[in-house]
Structure formats: C-alpha cells, structure tokens
Amino acid sequence: MSIGNSPEADRPSVGAALQKARIGAGLTVEEVSTTTRVRIPIVHAIEQDDFSRCGGDVYARGHIRALARAVSLDPRPLIDQFDAEHGGRPAPTPAAPLFEAERIRSEPRRPNWTAAMVAAIVAVVGFVGFTLFTGGGKSGGGPVAAGDANAKPAPAPTRHPSTIKPPLKPEPSDSAVAGLPKDKVTIKVTARDGQSWISAKDANGKLLEDGLLKKGESKTITDKERIDLVLGNAGAVQLYVNGKEVKRVGNKGTVERLSYTRGDPQAG
Structure with missing residues (x-):
C-alpha cells in the first residue's frame, strides 16, 4: 500500500517559489535587485535556497519579504516556511552584549551674556531717566512745575533720519554640514x-x-x-x-x- 505525498512535500521551497513568481511576472533578476536594493548575487543565492549570504536570519527574512512584494507574493507564508525550516524565529538579542550604543548627550547650557548686558543697559537708562525726572521737578523750571497742573511735558527731541543707524545684523554661524569632514x-x-x-x-x-x-x-x-x-x-x-x-x-x-x-x- 503506497502513501501519497503530503501537501508539505509538494510545496515548493522558498527560493523556488520566489523564482517561479519572478519568472511569471516577467521580471529579470537585475530588475528585482533594482526595485528591492538586494544585490544580484544575493537574489540568485536566495532563489537557490542559499541564505548564507544574507548576513543572518533577521536579514534573510527581510530579503524574503522584499523579494515577495516585488513579484506580488504574500510574504507571510514564505517567512513562516523559512522559520519552520530554520528552527523558528529566535528571541530578541539584548543590545548590551552587541555594542555600547552612543547616546545623544545634551550640550551644557552656556550663560546668556547678551540678555545680561541688555538687562544692565535697561537698568542704567531707567536710573538716569528717574534721576533727571525727579531733579527737574524740584527746580521748578522744568517742563512740569509743581504748581502748574496744566503744564504739558516738553516733546522729546527728534532725530534726523540720517543720524539713526540701522541695527547690526548678527554674523551667520557655520552650519552643521560645514563642520563635517569633506573627505569622509x-x-x-x-x-x-x-x-x-x-x-x-x-x-x-x-x-x-x-x-x-x-x-x-x-x-x-x-x-x-x-x-x-x-x-x-x-x-x-x-x-x-x-x-x-x-x-x-x-x-x-x-x-x-x-x-x-x-x-x-x-x-x-
């Protein structure tokens, strides 16, 4: 009594399925490589069920997913078949044994000398203005006399436009791109x-x-x-x-x- 082959035995390999779908779609290996950015030798190797050039099972799954989508195949059954043939999906590897990743460090805050200088100038100008205002009120000859309630303050002196200097524009700082080495x-x-x-x-x-x-x-x-x-x-x-x-x-x-x-x- 003979026993027929199981559906799993009749199912093509992962590489054979990808190759058959690519040929059926009328695509060359070069065209699939350009679309997926998977190198031509790796595409040939995968279609021969050689996953040693992928750099590991994680990358092999990514290549299978990319190639399947390029030839209009559902990648999930192919990835499940790959996992079943290669011992299943491994647990995630902790990052610490692999390498010590560089963390982004915030730069220390520097004192804001510009704000401090502006505050000092405002304080000096305010003090001088207050002194002039109070001194003029005591002399009685200023623009606002103590006994004259209807007196109006003298208008502020006008300055000719030619004597007004435009504010200085800050020099542009070097960009982060300019600071990178050009030869690397x-x-x-x-x-x-x-x-x-x-x-x-x-x-x-x-x-x-x-x-x-x-x-x-x-x-x-x-x-x-x-x-x-x-x-x-x-x-x-x-x-x-x-x-x-x-x-x-x-x-x-x-x-x-x-x-x-x-x-x-x-x-x-």
Whole structure:
C-alpha cells in the first residue's frame, strides 16, 4: 500500500517559489535587485535556497519579504516556511552584549551674556531717566512745575533720519554640514520611533558596525569612501547622511539596504 505525498512535500521551497513568481511576472533578476536594493548575487543565492549570504536570519527574512512584494507574493507564508525550516524565529538579542550604543548627550547650557548686558543697559537708562525726572521737578523750571497742573511735558527731541543707524545684523554661524569632514562619508542613525537592527560595511566589505539599536539611541559611522548600510525596521529610523537628513528611509518592519558615498545625498 503506497502513501501519497503530503501537501508539505509538494510545496515548493522558498527560493523556488520566489523564482517561479519572478519568472511569471516577467521580471529579470537585475530588475528585482533594482526595485528591492538586494544585490544580484544575493537574489540568485536566495532563489537557490542559499541564505548564507544574507548576513543572518533577521536579514534573510527581510530579503524574503522584499523579494515577495516585488513579484506580488504574500510574504507571510514564505517567512513562516523559512522559520519552520530554520528552527523558528529566535528571541530578541539584548543590545548590551552587541555594542555600547552612543547616546545623544545634551550640550551644557552656556550663560546668556547678551540678555545680561541688555538687562544692565535697561537698568542704567531707567536710573538716569528717574534721576533727571525727579531733579527737574524740584527746580521748578522744568517742563512740569509743581504748581502748574496744566503744564504739558516738553516733546522729546527728534532725530534726523540720517543720524539713526540701522541695527547690526548678527554674523551667520557655520552650519552643521560645514563642520563635517569633506573627505569622509558620515552617517548618523537614530532609533527615533522604535528599536532597529543596523549593519554597516565599507567599500571592501569590512564590517564597521553590527547590532541592535534601542529606541532613543543613535550611532555615528564614518568611512573614507563608501558605507553600505542595512537597516531593520527602517520606518523607525532617523537617518542623516553627510549632515543632511534622508526624509524617507523606509516603512516600519521592513529591511532597507542603502549605500552612500562622500557626495550623497543629492537631496537631503
């Protein structure tokens, strides 16, 4: 007596399902790579069910989600199948063993000398005016005599417009962009609306940063040529590249792969 194959045995693998959907949609690997920002060798590897080049299960799930959406597939069954074949989804890893994230420190408040000088000038002018007013009332020859109730105060002397000097305009301060080194790529990542996984490599593939960024924490990364950045939960991240804010990084829960050089971004 023979037993038929189960539905699970007939179900295609994750990579085969993605490849079949891509071919059915009439898309090339290059077109899918451009849409998802997943590199071409990684797309080929995933379609062969080789997830070793993804950099870990967290990033593999993000790549599967991005590729499935690009070929109009529901990513949830594919991710569930991936978890079932790779031991399930692991518990979140604490951030402390991975790296000590750089926290934003507020600058100490400096004394407001301008306000103090203005207050001192106002006090001196008030004292002089009070002295002149009281001295003129005692002499009896001032504009307001003690016995003359109908006397009107003398009009204030007018000044010719040519003698009035316009207020000095403050010199513009150097911007934060001008303070950054021109010969390096500088990226600052802040987990503004929730925690995020970040991974950064240089142009040669050397790992610069890798770990979990908790909500409210930030990390600054620099390199001489290029930084290849992977962001998990990209919608919760605030990203500055060379001093300019990237307005839209991605959606919450998605993984974004970005690459920046010294001239980026073209529009902050």
